[in-house]
Amino acid sequence: MRTALLSVAAAIGLGPAAAxxxxxxxxxxxxxxxxxxxxxxxxxxxxxxxxxDNADCTQTRPVVPAADAPSVARMTALEARAGCRVDxxxxxxxxxxxILARLARFADLPEPEERGWACIxxxxxxxxxRAGATTASATVGRVVPGQSLxxxxxxxxxxxxxIATGGPDGGTYEEGWGQADIARGLCRGEAG
Numbered sequence: 001m002r003t004a005l006l007s008v009a010a011a012i013g014l015g016p017a018a019a020x021x022x023x024x025x026x027x028x029x030x031x032x033x034x035x036x037x038x039x040x041x042x043x044x045x046x047x048x049x050x051x052x053d054n055a056d057c058t059q060t061r062p063v064v065p066a067a068d069a070p071s072v073a074r075m076t077a078l079e080a081r082a083g084c085r086v087d088x089x090x091x092x093x094x095x096x097x098x099i100l101a102r103l104a105r106f107a108d109l110p111e112p113e114e115r116g117w118a119c120i121x122x123x124x125x126x127x128x129x130r131a132g133a134t135t136a137s138a139t140v141g142r143v144v145p146g147q148s149l150x151x152x153x154x155x156x157x158x159x160x161x162x163i164a165t166g167g168p169d170g171g172t173y174e175e176g177w178g179q180a181d182i183a184r185g186l187c188r189g190e191a192g
Contacts, residue, residue, distance in 0.1 A: 023095060025084035027112050030099040032075040034109055035068045045088035051100060071111045071154070078114060105140060107132035108177060110161035116152030121188030122164075129176030133159035141174030149182060 033041075033048060042057035043049050064072055092100075103109055108131075122145055129141035133156040143149065143164045153161035160182075163175040 024112070025079065025082060025086055026093070026096050027099055028075050028079050028082070028084060029086040030096055031103060031109055031112060032072055032079075034100065034103050035064060035072055036062050038109075039064050039068075046090060047086070047088040047092055047096075051092045051096060068109075071109075074154075075111060078112070082114075102175070105131060106176070107137050108134075108156065110153040110177075111156075113152060113154050115192065116150060117190060117192035118151070119149040119182050119187035120191060122147050122149050122182070122186060123188065124180070124182065124186040127178055127180045129162060129164070129174055129178050130159075131176060133157055133177045135179070137177065140176040143174070143178060143180070149187075151182070 030051070033043075033052065037043075037052040037057075039062035040056070040058035041052075041062040042054050042060050043052050044060070122143065124145065126142055126144045128139045129143060130137040131140050141164065143162065147164045147166055150163040150165070151160055152163070155161075156177075159177045159179050161176070162178045162180075163173075165173050
């Protein structure tokens, strides 16, 4: 079960241990640059111009919102530690486009972490997943008992970015911000 869950994690680019350096580096690069895009950055690299829409850009030196500046710094440092070398000279890969499409749904972008853990077979009460780390954000999904929950992103103000799957057999897949405190006793098993 753990191997199968980690295969799901690898397929969606969750971390170096699960997915290898390249998908994880793409996740960090796309997420960090999505913050710049939202701040109005005008991309100069071929990859940046192709992946992000420069039609609404306003500056070549973006002022990143104060709330996002620490995330940008941590992701930049993590890219360096992981030895990331995303080639910005060419067009986006299908994986990079998929990451951006996933992130576009969210008001608050999740910050990937190096390590995480998974709750296999959640046993607690159902709860909603939201587009942002606030109850005012739109509901984008719901966690129900029996799902496996992947925690591989930095928590924000008591909220966790959670990926919920019905299992590696192709069950339900949802992701978003949840304000649930998942005690490790609320899981049939754990990974990570």
